[in-house]
Structure formats: structure tokens, C-alpha cells
Amino acid sequence: MTDGGDLGWWGVLIAVMGGAIRVSTPYLFVSLGETLTEKGGRVNLGLEGILVMGAMSGYGTAVVTGEPWLGVIVAGCAGSALALLHGLICNLTRVNDIAVGISLFIFGTGLAFFLGKPFINPSAPRLPHLELGAWSSYPQVRSALEINALFIIGVVLAFVLAWGLKNMKWGLILRTVGDSTEAATALGYNVNWVRTMGTVAGGFLSGVGGSFLSLYYPGTWNEGLSSGQGLMAVALVIFARWNPIYCFYVSLLFGGATALGPALQTVGITSNYYLYGAAPYFLTLGLLIYSSSTKHSLAGAPGEVSISR
Amino acid sequence: MFGSTFNNGLEAVVINAAALILTLAGFGVFVALFGHNPLDVFYILYLGAFATQLSIENTLTQSAPLMLTALCTAIPARAGLLVIGGEGALVVGGVATVLVGVHLGHLPPWAGVLIMGLAGSIAGGLWIGAAGALRQYRGVNETIATLLMNYIAIAIMSHLVSGPIRDFDQVLKTSSWSIPESLMVSTVPGLDVHWGLAVGVATCVILYVIMRQTTFGFGVDILGGNPRAAQMAGLPINRMVLVCCFIGGAGAGLAGTMEIIAVHGFASESLVVGFGYAGILIAFLARQNPAAIIIVAILVGGISASGGLMQRRFDLPDATAAVLQGMLFVMVLASNTAYGRFKIFQLKAN
Numbered sequence: 239m240t241d242g243g244d245l246g247w248w249g250v251l252i253a254v255m256g257g258a259i260r261v262s263t264p265y266l267f268v269s270l271g272e273t274l275t276e277k278g279g280r281v282n283l284g285l286e287g288i289l290v291m292g293a294m295s296g297y298g299t300a301v302v303t304g305e306p307w308l309g310v311i312v313a314g315c316a317g318s319a320l321a322l323l324h325g326l327i328c329n330l331t332r333v334n335d336i337a338v339g340i341s342l343f344i345f346g347t348g349l350a351f352f353l354g355k356p357f358i359n360p361s362a363p364r365l366p367h368l369e370l371g372a373w374s375s376y377p378q379v380r381s382a383l384e385i386n387a388l389f390i391i392g393v394v395l396a397f398v399l400a401w402g403l404k405n406m407k408w409g410l411i412l413r414t415v416g417d418s419t420e421a422a423t424a425l426g427y428n429v430n431w432v433r434t435m436g437t438v439a440g441g442f443l444s445g446v447g448g449s450f451l452s453l454y455y456p457g458t459w460n461e462g463l464s465s466g467q468g469l470m471a472v473a474l475v476i477f478a479r480w481n482p483i484y485c486f487y488v489s490l491l492f493g494g495a496t497a498l499g500p501a502l503q504t505v506g507i508t509s510n511y512y513l514y515g516a517a518p519y520f521l522t523l524g525l526l527i528y529s530s531s532t533k534h535s536l537a538g539a540p541g542e543v544s545i546s547r
Numbered sequence: 548m549f550g551s552t553f554n555n556g557l558e559a560v561v562i563n564a565a566a567l568i569l570t571l572a573g574f575g576v577f578v579a580l581f582g583h584n585p586l587d588v589f590y591i592l593y594l595g596a597f598a599t600q601l602s603i604e605n606t607l608t609q610s611a612p613l614m615l616t617a618l619c620t621a622i623p624a625r626a627g628l629l630v631i632g633g634e635g636a637l638v639v640g641g642v643a644t645v646l647v648g649v650h651l652g653h654l655p656p657w658a659g660v661l662i663m664g665l666a667g668s669i670a671g672g673l674w675i676g677a678a679g680a681l682r683q684y685r686g687v688n689e690t691i692a693t694l695l696m697n698y699i700a701i702a703i704m705s706h707l708v709s710g711p712i713r714d715f716d717q718v719l720k721t722s723s724w725s726i727p728e729s730l731m732v733s734t735v736p737g738l739d740v741h742w743g744l745a746v747g748v749a750t751c752v753i754l755y756v757i758m759r760q761t762t763f764g765f766g767v768d769i770l771g772g773n774p775r776a777a778q779m780a781g782l783p784i785n786r787m788v789l790v791c792c793f794i795g796g797a798g799a800g801l802a803g804t805m806e807i808i809a810v811h812g813f814a815s816e817s818l819v820v821g822f823g824y825a826g827i828l829i830a831f832l833a834r835q836n837p838a839a840i841i842i843v844a845i846l847v848g849g850i851s852a853s854g855g856l857m858q859r860r861f862d863l864p865d866a867t868a869a870v871l872q873g874m875l876f877v878m879v880l881a882s883n884t885a886y887g888r889f890k891i892f893q894l895k896a897n
Contacts, residue, residue: 334880347866351865352870513703530681
């Protein structure tokens with residue numbers, strides 16, 4: 239790396255920050271999606287399947303129509319459809335939401351690989367990005383400051399959702415349903431319907447997160463596209479204490495941690511590559527062990543969510 | 548007592564059969580949408596899974612690791628825990644097998660295999676046991692902990708395989724040192740299926756007997772059914788949870804051992820192919836019953852086994868088997884809601 243050498247450790251820092259922005263976008267969308275789902279009182283482990291389905295359908299739409307933004311919307315709708323399936327099945331009694339999520343994970347990825355076979359070769363138009371680094375003569379700085387459009391949408395969305403969950407009627411209803419089935423029923427809300435809607439909204443966001451993978455970074459469709467970002471959503475949300483704004487910070491942290499290994503490689507540190515890559519998981523487990531207690535449930539957790547009891 | 552057990556069993560069979568038929572109907576519609584005759588596809592499904600000796604052997608080979616990883620969810624579930632760490636425990640078991648196995652070339656094969664099996668199951672058992680301990684003594688949710696530990700296990704393996712235990716003579720694939728050729732196990736006599744099948748079936752049967760016939764198994768069922776009652780009865784809850792987690796993890800670890808000593812001979816990314824996640828669903832489909840796991844695992848293995856034939860005959864993508872499996876899992880889980888709704892199965896219970 240001749241052009242990376244002159245920046246040295248600064249290059250690593252810049253690469254980690256740039257990577258944080260780039261890699262964090264799918265994390266941001268799935269964690270916001272899972273937050274909406276869990277605020278309603280359910281856990282959807284099927285976001286992994288939804289993410290892959292979103293990546294495939296978004297890419298396919300962009301290939302066929304040439305419109306990447308249409309791909310994003312179709313990805314969201316595909317995600318909603320799968321999430322609706324999760325929501326409806328979990329409305330039945332004696333059905334375990336975690337198990338349904340895992341079956342949806344297998345079904346969604348299987349379906350995406352099945353339908354996505356024809357799209358492995360053609361290339362789709364990519365989503366746009368802002369060039370905020372044009373002032374710099376360093377290519378590393380320029381590439382780190384290529385801010386993709388979905389990232390900006392995601393950040394705005396995080397703040398909107400945080401505000402809406404706190405102040406708007408739907409936010410209050412969703413939180414009531416998530417905290418106490420009895421209270422929500424007594425107030426006359428259809429608990430199952432609200433939870434299903436929370437799950438569907440979460441599925442839309444996760445589908446959009448998937449389209450980022452195929453339409454921006456890495457910007458291609460293949461069967462090894464996702465590295466478990468959807469399954470990690472559940473852990474991210476715990477880390478973020480079910481708060482959309484924390485979801486944003488946590489996504490940046492996870493994105494940065496994921497970018498650390500490749501960044502260190504550019505300055506010649508190649509050992510422990512995989513361990514750096516697993517840093518988010520170590521971090522989350524450590525935090526979980528630190529903040530858990532046998533005496534009380536996790537702070538901020540919706541009362542009806544199975545994993546907080 | 549016998550009547551009620553029989554009726555419960557019958558109820559499960561009827562409901563699962565109905566779910567299976569609905570799944571096949573849904574899958575038939577799915578393939579029809581792609582211009583294939585559903586009946587032809589079903590025939591190929593049967594042909595590829597159960598029709599010939601070759602396909603049955605293929606099916607049994609596919610089902611062997613699933614039986615063992617399913618135990619990783621099923622046994623802790625009987626004590627009321629939802630463990631989804633089979634994938635990680637399998638990887639840990641496989642790595643432990645390699646680490647121990649490479650030093651055992653001088654031993655007679657039976658001793659080497661025994662020690663590797665112990666190493667794999669103890670490693671997997673401690674791995675999931677740790678999650679059980681975190682839950683009992685620290686209140687850490689075991690579902691999330693085991694999910695995270697899957698990724699940690701895979702990362703540790705990737706780390707070891709990429710450097711510390713890498714076999715640099717293998718140029719095609721990043722993989723670990725291989726265990727000595729003399730310690731690789733062959734196939735079950737009379738069948739072209741590796742010994743993992745026998746180990747899986749035997750483990751499931753033994754655990755079925757333990758969970759059904761011993762005081763320990765009875766205590767675990769009380770704990771899983773009503774933790775308060777278990778506490779009031781003075782059962783050693785912490786110890787029981789730890790033992791269940793250890794047994795479950797040991798099952799998945801043993802699956803890792805069998806993958807190493809019967810299939811690969813070395814640790815690599817090939818260990819991470821979703822056996823753990825499929826195992827979770829098999830445990831749910833079998834309603835956490837170790838004996839039923841054997842049957843469900845063979846059924847699911849059959850779907851995987853017929854995937855190749857479906858691909859060749861109809862030019863369907865290889866993900867077709869995953870679509871069918873996913874549909875089956877979704878349908879059977881949804882059918883859980885039907886239990887207790889049909890009076891006919893309750894009559895003799897009273």
C-alpha cells in the first residue's frame with residue numbers, strides 16, 4: 239500500500255471511520271427494524287432472512303428497471319411481506335416467536351437464493367452518495383467521506399423514530415402493547431394487530447437494509463452477501479437499550495469494529511484479523527454479562543419481550 | 548396414564564402429518580408457478596430421499612449431524628431454556644477434536660476415536676454449559692448469549708485455522724492440520740453411511756431413556772413445566788440447568804467430532820453450514836423429545852438429500868431444498884397452535 243503508507247496510523251483511523259459509516263448502514267436499518275418489532279413485544283430472529291430477501295429483490299428490481307431507488311422500495315415491501323408472515327404466525331397461541339424467526343431465516347435465505355439465481359451475473363446501478371471529501375488530496379479521506387444516501391436516511395429515521403416512539407400516538411400504543419398485554423387489552427387495543435404492525439414495519443426497514451448490501455456496499459448480489467447482520471440485530475438492540483438513537487451509535491460502533499480488521503491489514507497487521515472481526519460479538523456479550531442480573535430484567539427492555547424475562 | 552400418553556402421541560402424529568401435507572401442497576403451488584408439474588417434483592423428492600438404497604444412505608448421512616445438534620436445543624428446552632447455540636458448539640467440538648486428535652496418531656484407533664469424542668463433547672458441553680451458568684448465576688439471557696457465542700466460536704475457529712493451526716500444505720482451502728489417517732472412522736457395516744449416524748441415533752435413544760425413566764429426567768420436566776414447583780420441591784435447579792446445558796452442548800460438540808473424524812479430517816469453514824440452526828427447528832418439530840428427533844432429522848435430511856436430484860432433473864436452483872425445509876419449519880411451528888383444540892384426543896385423558 240504505497241498511497242496508504244504516508245498516512246500510517248492516521249490511515250487506519252480514517253479507514254475505520256469511513257468503514258464505520260459504510261458498514262454501519264445495514265446494522266442501523268436492521269436494529270431500527272428490530273427495535274420497532276421488540277417495542278411491540280415480539281422478537282424477530284428472521285430479520286436475517288428478510289435482509290437477504292431484501293438484498294435479492296432490491297438488486298433484481300434495479301437490474302430489471304434500472305432504478306435503484308425502486309429497488310429499495312421493493313426490498314422494503316418484500317421484507318414487510320415476510321415479516322407479516324412472522325407476525326401472523328406469532329398471533330397464534332403457543333407459537334414461539336424465536337423459533338418462527340429462525341424458520342423464517344432459513345425460508346427467507348432459501349427463497350432469496352432460489353429466486354435470485356438469475357441475478358448473480360448482471361450488474362445493477364448503484365445507489366448515489368455524497369462526496370463530502372472532495373477538498374482532500376488523500377484518496378483515503380475522499381473514500382471515507384463518500385456518505386451514502388441510505389445512511390443519511392437511516393440517521394434521520396433514527397431520530398424521527400426516537401421522537402415518534404416517545405411523543406406520537408402510535409409510539410405510545412406500540413410501547414404500551416410491548417410493556418403489558420393486560421394494560422393494552424384493558425385500554426381496548428388489539429394487541430396482536432399492533433404487534434403484527436410493529437413486526438411489519440420492522441421488516442420493511444430490514445428489507446431496505448438488505449438492499450443497501452446489494453445496491454451500494456458491497457454492491458453486488460451473491461449468496462455470501464450477508465454475514466449475519468440480521469441475526470445480530472437482536473444483540474444490537476439490547477446493546478442500544480431499545481432506543482433508536484442509541485441504535486445509531488451502536489451501529490457506528492459495530493461498523494467501526496467490523497472495519498478494524500481490514501484497516502489494520504493496510505498497515506501490515508494481518509494477525510488476529512478474525513478476532514477483530516468478532517469484536518462486536520465479544521463486546522455485546524461482555525456488556526450483556528455486565529448489565530444483567532438475576533434480580534431484575536435489563537433496563538429499558540419492553541416487558542413482554544421474551545428475551546428480557 | 549398410558550391412554551393419555553398414547554393420545555398425546557397420536558395427536559402429535561396427526562397434527563404433524565397435516566402440517567406436512569399442507570407444506571407439500573404449498574410447495575406444489577410454488578413449483579407449479581415455475582412451470583413444473585408438482586406430482587413430478589414430489590416423485591423426484593421421494594426418489595432422491597427414500598426410494599433407493601443410495602438415496603436412503605444419502606438421507607441418513609445428511610440427518611446424522613442434525614440429530615446431535617437438535618439435542619443442543621432439545622435437552623435445555625426440557626428445563627425451560629431456549630438455547631440456539633448448536634452452530635457454535637459444533638464448531639467448538641470440531642476444533643477441540645482436531646487439537647486433540649493430531650497428537651493421538653500413536654494410539655490404537657479405538658482409543659484415539661474415544662478420546663476425540665470425549666474432547667469434542669466436553670468442549671461443546673462446557674461451551675453451552677457456560678451459557679447456562681451465565682443465566683443461572685448472572686441472569687444473562689441464554690438465547691442471546693448462545694447466539695453471540697455462535698459468532699465467537701466461528702471467529703475463534705477462523706482465527707486458529709488462518710494461522711496458529713493452519714496446514715500450509717493445503718493450498719486450495721484454508722484449513723487446519725488434519726488428524727492422522729489412522730483415526731478416521733469409516734462407514735457403518737452394510738450401509739454406506741458414516742458412523743455419525745449410529746452415534747446420533749444411540750445418543751438420542753440414551754437421552755430419551757434418561758429423560759423419560761430417571762429421577763433426573765422427571766425433575767427436569769418439573770423444572771421446565773413449572774420452575775416455582777421445582778423450587779418448592781427443593782430440586783437442585785442450578786445444577787439441573789447446568790447439566791442439561793452441558794448434555795445439549797455435548798451433543799452438538801459430538802456432531803463436530805463426527806464431522807471431523809468421519810467427513811473432513813480437518814477443521815475449516817465447511818463446519819459452518821447451518822447444521823446448528825436446522826437442529827434448533829428439528830428440536831421444536833420433535834417437541835423436544837429425543838426419540839422423535841431421530842425421525843424428524845431423517846425427514847429433514849431427506850429433503851436435503853433430494854435437493855441435488857431436483858436440481859439435475861428440473862434445473863431448479865439448489866436452494867429449492869432450503870425453500871421446502873423453510874416452508875416445513877414454518878408450517879409445523881404454526882401447527883403448534885392446534886394442540887389441545889381437538890376434543891377427540893382428549894377423551895381418554897380423563
